[in-house]
Amino acid sequence: MIIDWYPGHMKKARAQIVEVLPTIDLVLEVLDARLPASSANPLLEQLRGNKPCVKVLNKKDLADPTLTKSWVGFFEKQQNVKAIPLDAKDRRDVGLLPKLCRKLAPNRGNKGQKPLRIMVVGIPNVGKSTLINTLAGKKMARVGDRPAITTCPQQIDLRNGILLSDTPGLLWPVMDDQNGALRLAASGAIGDNAFDPTEISLATIDYLIEAYPALVLQGYKLSEMPETAMAALEEIGCRRGCLSKGGAVDLNRAAELFLRELRAGKLGRISLERPQRAPFASCNAQPDEANL
Numbered sequence: 178m179i180i181d182w183y184p185g186h187m188k189k190a191r192a193q194i195v196e197v198l199p200t201i202d203l204v205l206e207v208l209d210a211r212l213p214a215s216s217a218n219p220l221l222e223q224l225r226g227n228k229p230c231v232k233v234l235n236k237k238d239l240a241d242p243t244l245t246k247s248w249v250g251f252f253e254k255q256q257n258v259k260a261i262p263l264d265a266k267d268r269r270d271v272g273l274l275p276k277l278c279r280k281l282a283p284n285r286g287n288k289g290q291k292p293l294r295i296m297v298v299g300i301p302n303v304g305k306s307t308l309i310n311t312l313a314g315k316k317m318a319r320v321g322d323r324p325a326i327t328t329c330p331q332q333i334d335l336r337n338g339i340l341l342s343d344t345p346g347l348l349w350p351v352m353d354d355q356n357g358a359l360r361l362a363a364s365g366a367i368g369d370n371a372f373d374p375t376e377i378s379l380a381t382i383d384y385l386i387e388a389y390p391a392l393v394l395q396g397y398k399l400s401e402m403p404e405t406a407m408a409a410l411e412e413i414g415c416r417r418g419c420l421s422k423g424g425a426v427d428l429n430r431a432a433e434l435f436l437r438e439l440r441a442g443k444l445g446r447i448s449l450e451r452p453q454r455a456p457f458a459s460c461n462a463q464p465d466e467a468n469l
Contacts, residue, residue: 202293206232209234209236210234211236212450217300230258238442242446246262271311364440377432411431450469
């Protein structure tokens, strides 16, 4: 199965980012803390050049805290980059961002200085609009649990010396890294019509059996681990009542239910990839053996 999902507005978003970047002081890239490499846009690293960047590892409450800490250290080895894990709905978490941004652009945004102009970018469904609304203290951007909610740019004055430029969610047009695309599909960043939920679920379960066996056993009240991902999915379907008229497990229903529970964090705090020891070359680290 080849995953290829690139709504038409994303091509326009790229052009908008290229147009706006020269007027921007700092880039704030929102990532999914469960898959920081796969949810990063490799194109952005090329476009932003030497501009300072804050990597926001959103959905920290859903991610493995040990791996999130490793990712923060991984990103901060890059020049002009700071990383911060947070929950975009938590005002206390988000309240740390303005101070961090001012540290990277000390000549902007303070009293008597010109406004600090920040461009907020991120692929679909990483929580970019939620973060903007929390920063603004009111609803400024549309929020939803499906990808591609933001489809046009807007500028937001936070009235604290900071101007935000919001951009539509941006994905690259060709998903050369299909392992990364698989992780994006599992997380909900890619539209459900672009992949087979059964195939994505089987690959994800296979990873969880290896990386988080205790969470799988606990989450589905299993006495022992099934030998294969297919056997696990069938057991999940049976225990969750995803049965056809003949009593057989409806794999498609079971897969969709599994993905919903995974995305909602019902299985526990799970990360789908970890940073490698190799230098971060293109903002999209290659998966290692511990990745999905």
